[in-house]
Amino acid sequence: MLKVNRLKVLVMMALQAALLVCFSQLHTWNNPVKEKPAQTHILILSSWRSGSSFVGQLFSQHPDVFYLMEPAWHVWVTMRHNSARVLHMVARDLVRSVFKCDMSVFDAYMSEQRNQTALFQWEASRALCSPPACDLFQRSDIISKRACKTLCGKYPFVKVEEACKTYSHVVLKEVRFFNLKALYSLLTDPSLNLRILHLVRDPRAVFRSRENTAGELAQDSRIVVGHEGDGKEAEPYTVMRAICKSHMEIYTEGSCSLPSFLQGRYLLVRYEDIVRDPLAKAVQLYRFAGLQFTPHLQSWVHNITHGQGLGTEAFDVGSRDAVNVAQAWRKTLPYPKVAKVQEACKGAMEVLGYRLVRSKEEQEDMSLSLLHAQKSFAKPGEKRSSEGSPPASGSWSFQNQGTLWASTKQVKR
Ligand SMILES: *[C@@H]1O[C@H](CO)[C@@H](O)[C@H](O)[C@H]1NC(C)=O
Numbered sequence: 001m002l003k004v005n006r007l008k009v010l011v012m013m014a015l016q017a018a019l020l021v022c023f024s025q026l027h028t029w030n031n032p033v034k035e036k037p038a039q040t041h042i043l044i045l046s047s048w049r050s051g052s053s054f055v056g057q058l059f060s061q062h063p064d065v066f067y068l069m070e071p072a073w074h075v076w077v078t079m080r081h082n083s084a085r086v087l088h089m090v091a092r093d094l095v096r097s098v099f100k101c102d103m104s105v106f107d108a109y110m111s112e113q114r115n116q117t118a119l120f121q122w123e124a125s126r127a128l129c130s131p132p133a134c135d136l137f138q139r140s141d142i143i144s145k146r147a148c149k150t151l152c153g154k155y156p157f158v159k160v161e162e163a164c165k166t167y168s169h170v171v172l173k174e175v176r177f178f179n180l181k182a183l184y185s186l187l188t189d190p191s192l193n194l195r196i197l198h199l200v201r202d203p204r205a206v207f208r209s210r211e212n213t214a215g216e217l218a219q220d221s222r223i224v225v226g227h228e229g230d231g232k233e234a235e236p237y238t239v240m241r242a243i244c245k246s247h248m249e250i251y252t253e254g255s256c257s258l259p260s261f262l263q264g265r266y267l268l269v270r271y272e273d274i275v276r277d278p279l280a281k282a283v284q285l286y287r288f289a290g291l292q293f294t295p296h297l298q299s300w301v302h303n304i305t306h307g308q309g310l311g312t313e314a315f316d317v318g319s320r321d322a323v324n325v326a327q328a329w330r331k332t333l334p335y336p337k338v339a340k341v342q343e344a345c346k347g348a349m350e351v352l353g354y355r356l357v358r359s360k361e362e363q364e365d366m367s368l369s370l371l372h373a374q375k376s377f378a379k380p381g382e383k384r385s386s387e388g389s390p391p392a393s394g395s396w397s398f399q400n401q402g403t404l405w406a407s408t409k410q411v412k413r
């Protein structure tokens with residue numbers, strides 16, 4: 001009798017144990033999210049004509065990255081009668097949703113019946129050109145915009161969200177933010193793991209490039225200076241003044257006003273430094289993002305910066321010429337204009353390490369390096385997030401290497 005009871009108890013216990021295992025399994029099936037590593041979010045913060053397409057491609061072609069180029073373009077186009085200041089928060093909230101792969105946020109800006117092509121510059125996103133968004137390429141392929149545009153345009157918009165969720169990194173490029181304060185709530189959002197990559201370029205080169213594309217930029221420029229309402233054309237130096245001021249403020253906030261728990265989440269990178277040594281800078285950028293620089297990607301970066309494969313902007317012509325392209329303004333922008341840009345951007349240029357020229361002769365003297373170290377705001381003993389490789393010798397055709405070496409060392413502590 002006692003024996004039978006004991007058996008009963010044992011059977012009961014075994015059953016309960018089995019049930020427990022079942023339940024615990026059910027439990028994990030119901031909560032797969034907890035097991036998944038959190039996504040990393042990178043915001044490339046830049047301005048128009050500052051080499052951000054190249055940096056964007058560096059991330060977009062990485063097989064772990066879901067990239068979108070300027071999603072806030074849709075905000076500006078839809079609400080173009082507002083100033084940049086007013087649109088800041090709308091753009092910020094759109095960026096937050098996109099980082100979380102919630103693409104319903106685009107319902108406000110697009111028609112109901114839409115496919116991938118409704119997204120601004122969608123073909124610049126390798127993720128929208130490969131599975132699960134488009135089946136005609138591999139995820140690990142380097143995919144050109146042209147090939148993607150031809151083959152992947154018919155896929156439905158729901159694929160954008162589906163694809164986004166399959167990546168470890170979501171990277172967005174924006175030119176429509178003018179200070180870091182607007183982004184604080186993203187930096188402190190516990191559901192995001194946000195890092196900000198701030199890309200700047202010599203304002204004189206930016207100005208020259210903007211002159212060549214003035215028509216395309218006219219509407220954005222009016223929004224930047226808040227003239228959209230009164231329909232006036234934005235005066236180019238006023239636009240430059242606003243853009244330069246924003247870069248100075250972002251850099252100052254990013255390098256000295258962030259609370260300690262956010263330090264290491266901000267990195268400044270100058271276009272001229274990328275042009276000088278693209279591979280070393282790619283190493284630094286991928287490291288900042290927590291991405292691996294695979295041999296395949298190294299080969300691709302080498303190729304595009306040596307005039308092979310699909311190039312973007314200055315890198316269409318190979319790295320040696322890219323250095324010249326970066327300095328082309330010195331030969332083509334008349335000195336009086338240079339002087340006016342410098343006047344508008346003096347503060348930013350000093351802080352970011354772009355040397356002013358005082359005459360036409362200085363401007364055209366290519367033996368004069370115009371690149372200094374950017375101003376350092378780090379308190380003594382404080383660690384900074386930037387860490388790079390030493391500059392490769394021989395790949396640099398600006399003269400006056402002595403100064404440059406000294407300054408690069410100072411920059412990359
Ligand atoms: C996708 O969108 C583009 C642009 O609106 C349109 O031309 C094309 O016909 C659409 N394709 C499909 C299959 O809906």
Ligand SMILES: *[C@@H]1O[C@H](CO)[C@@H](O)[C@H](O)[C@H]1NC(C)=O
Nearest residue numbers: 142296297299300303308309
């Ligand atoms: C780089 O170029 C070489 C030589 O043309 C080629 O064999 C290689 O596949 C290219 N790499 C990439 C990643 O495109």
